[in-house]
Amino acid sequence: NHFKGKFFNFVFTIIYILFGFYLLLNPNFHTDLLMQAFGIYFMILGLRYLGDGYVGINPLTKYKWKRKVRITLPAFLCAFVPDAALASINHYLEEGKPEDLNTYKMEDPVRLKVIVHVGPKGFQKVGHICFSYDNIVYSYGNYDSDSFRLNQTIGDGIFFTVPLEKYIPNMISAENNSIFEYGISTTPSQNAFIEKEIEKIRLNGYRWYTKIEKEDGYDYFSQYEMDYPSRLHYRTGAKLYKVKSGKFHIYWALGDNCASFTDLVLGTLGADVLSIRGIISPGTYLDWLQKEYLKKSSPIVSRCIYTKETVEQ
Numbered sequence: 560n561h562f563k564g565k566f567f568n569f570v571f572t573i574i575y576i577l578f579g580f581y582l583l584l585n586p587n588f589h590t591d592l593l594m595q596a597f598g599i600y601f602m603i604l605g606l607r608y609l610g611d612g613y614v615g616i617n618p619l620t621k622y623k624w625k626r627k628v629r630i631t632l633p634a635f636l637c638a639f640v641p642d643a644a645l646a647s648i649n650h651y652l653e654e655g656k657p658e659d660l661n662t663y664k665m666e667d668p669v670r671l672k673v674i675v676h677v678g679p680k681g682f683q684k685v686g687h688i689c690f691s692y693d694n695i696v697y698s699y700g701n702y703d704s705d706s707f708r709l710n711q712t713i714g715d716g717i718f719f720t721v722p723l724e725k726y727i728p729n730m731i732s733a734e735n736n737s738i739f740e741y742g743i744s745t746t747p748s749q750n751a752f753i754e755k756e757i758e759k760i761r762l763n764g765y766r767w768y769t770k771i772e773k774e775d776g777y778d779y780f781s782q783y784e785m786d787y788p789s790r791l792h793y794r795t796g797a798k799l800y801k802v803k804s805g806k807f808h809i810y811w812a813l814g815d816n817c818a819s820f821t822d823l824v825l826g827t828l829g830a831d832v833l834s835i836r837g838i839i840s841p842g843t844y845l846d847w848l849q850k851e852y853l854k855k856s857s858p859i860v861s862r863c864i865y866t867k868e869t870v871e872q
Contacts, residue, residue, distance in 0.1 A: 614854050664860040669742040670750060672723070673821065675845045676736040686841035688817050690824050692753060694723040697760065699820035701810040702788045702799060703767070712812040717767055718760065718820065719788075721797035729794050731865055741848045742861035745828065752827040760823065763807075764800030818844050828858075 582588060670693055677686040689698035698721075701707065701714035708714060730736040745753065771789035776782060783789035791797045802808045807815050818841055852859040 611850050662862055665744065669744050669860060671743045671745050671753060673741045673743065673848060675739040675841050676730055678736045686845065688821050688841040688844050690821050691723045692757060696721050696723050696726045699807060699817050704786065714810050716802040716807040716810040717799055718764060719797045719799040721795045725795040727865060731867055733794060738865040739845060740863040741852060741859050744858045744860045749828055753824055756823055756827050763803050763805060765803060767799045767801040769799060817841065
């Protein structure tokens, strides 16, 4: 598909496979060595947190998106970050604390927002991430049930667009999700890069029609309610598009997923969350968004948390 970095992806693939066989088949390998490697890794991770803390309390520190070296939580821990965050919010609400969950560093509206939502069961606990620009949501995933393979971890890549004002209420009330929304302040030059990237996304998609659209089943919604794309379109008017070619032509839960798609836009700002190798989940991004938001000089200027409990209050 002519996407950049294919040679290095191939090299890392060979390295990972050879290293995996070495660990499995070498009788002389000692687990003590592996534990020492984990120890070094977590020490480096702790130093990263100290650095984040220093930047957070020092108002004179100039904010930078990029880092020379970025260390993240292990992938298997990041997968549980959205569910852990939701559990923390539910515990917070049960205690009846008066502090508002929605906080703003600036009053001016922002054009770019990153949305992480998490549900109560199954894959919903891992979460999903998308973005909105000028109040239009762009979300990528595996939505065509006819293309599902390997327990829905692989399928045709599809993105949809929908107004933000319709998307969030639907995700909360109908899909029983909770929303973590982060607003990012952008400059005119950054907006130009974002708009260029969004245009590339649009041009690389062709309209894909849900089952309820193809069969004109709007008067028989109950027959299509179990199909997520159909009920999403029915309730919000969302329009879905299949990716023609390139990196996101095929959805892969452990590779070209919703987090990678969102990074197309955040990458234009200089964010380098996905510059590391490995599996990147919505939890990786949620962990990053929250830590960057806490820094005083960060362009992440707002955080809104929506749950059924807060919306109904």
